Amino acid sequence: MVSFPGSLDDRDAARALRLAGAEPVPLWHADHDLRGVAAVVLPGGFSYGDYLRCGAIARFAPVMAEVVREAERGLPVLGICNGFQVLCEAHLLPGALIRNDSRTFVCRDQRLRIERADTPWTSGYAPGEEVVIPLKNGEGAYVADARTLDELEGEGRVAVRYVGGNPNGSYRDIAGVSNARGNVVGLMPHPEHAVEPLYGPDPRSGTSGTDGQRFFISVLAAMAG
Amino acid sequence: MAVVVVDVMLKPEILDPQGQAVLGALGRLGVEGVRGVRQGKRFEVELAGAATPEAVAEVERVAATLLANPVIEDWSLHVEPSGISA
Numbered sequence: 666m667v668s669f670p671g672s673l674d675d676r677d678a679a680r681a682l683r684l685a686g687a688e689p690v691p692l693w694h695a696d697h698d699l700r701g702v703a704a705v706v707l708p709g710g711f712s713y714g715d716y717l718r719c720g721a722i723a724r725f726a727p728v729m730a731e732v733v734r735e736a737e738r739g740l741p742v743l744g745i746c747n748g749f750q751v752l753c754e755a756h757l758l759p760g761a762l763i764r765n766d767s768r769t770f771v772c773r774d775q776r777l778r779i780e781r782a783d784t785p786w787t788s789g790y791a792p793g794e795e796v797v798i799p800l801k802n803g804e805g806a807y808v809a810d811a812r813t814l815d816e817l818e819g820e821g822r823v824a825v826r827y828v829g830g831n832p833n834g835s836y837r838d839i840a841g842v843s844n845a846r847g848n849v850v851g852l853m854p855h856p857e858h859a860v861e862p863l864y865g866p867d868p869r870s871g872t873s874g875t876d877g878q879r880f881f882i883s884v885l886a887a888m889a890g
Numbered sequence: 891m892a893v894v895v896v897d898v899m900l901k902p903e904i905l906d907p908q909g910q911a912v913l914g915a916l917g918r919l920g921v922e923g924v925r926g927v928r929q930g931k932r933f934e935v936e937l938a939g940a941a942t943p944e945a946v947a948e949v950e951r952v953a954a955t956l957l958a959n960p961v962i963e964d965w966s967l968h969v970e971p972s973g974i975s976a
Binding site: 753754756 | 900901903905908910911959961962
């Protein structure tokens with residue numbers, strides 16, 4: 666669990682990992698090694714104030730050199746919100762995230778469809794399963810050129826898609842994508858905020874409020890398997 | 891000392907909500923005859939020395955990796971005229 670200056674969901678992510686049965690290891694942006702962790706979560710927030718472009722400066726943090734190297738070797742890496750933006754800036758994932766088309770900060774319980782369920786982060790879901798987890802961002806519009814989008818669709822690399830309305834203008838309703846191998850996944854919505862009953866989405870949304878938990882349980886299962 | 895200017899613009903196919911907000915404001919101000927607005931960034935990079943080919947090449951490298959995200963942005967660079975002989 667990496668903290669950058671300006672990360673704000675790092676403790677929630679660590680808590681979600683602990684609740685899932687993992688041992689969260691705090692990593693600092695200036696660290697030069699990953700302390701032997703079995704997976705990495707890049708949390709939400711506003712790293713380095715989101716100056717220049719969201720994630721643009723965090724991408725050059727010392728710890729990211731290690732994250733990139735290990736990700737290319739297959740280490741499971743999950744980027745949530747700002748973490749997703751960092752993964753795109755680091756070119757571990759294609760595309761980029763820009764300001765919401767509504768130009769407003771969006772914060773709501775969001776219905777999503779899990780499109781790719783063969784990654785270490787999503788294997789606990791059924792392909793096509795719909796879940797509700799919180800979404801909160803000002804720069805969450807996923808963009809890429811048409812060729813990249815076609816490639817992502819063709820290779821089944823769209824991991825998560827918005828259902829019931831596109832909240833931010835993301836091209837093709839994309840909420841999250843994965844790399845070809847599947848070990849690197851990034852998404853704008855926050856699964857770590859939907860891991861405990863009563864603290865997640867309102868049960869009146871028709872969900873348990875804990876729909877995000879399986880991201881963290883999936884990765885443990887992937888390692889055990 | 892020389893100044894190298896790097897201009898960064900979103901690629902034409904990428905949505906620009908900020909430009910659209912400006913366009914909306916122009917409409918409300920009664921400005922007519924404007925069809926579109928795209929918002930970009932301008933960086934003024936002040937070199938410690940002269941704008942030698944090596945120094946400019948270094949700024950180019952920085953522009954392509956940090957100042958612009960080539961996935962969604964195009965950039966261009968020029969040396970400020972006053973800086974050439976400095």
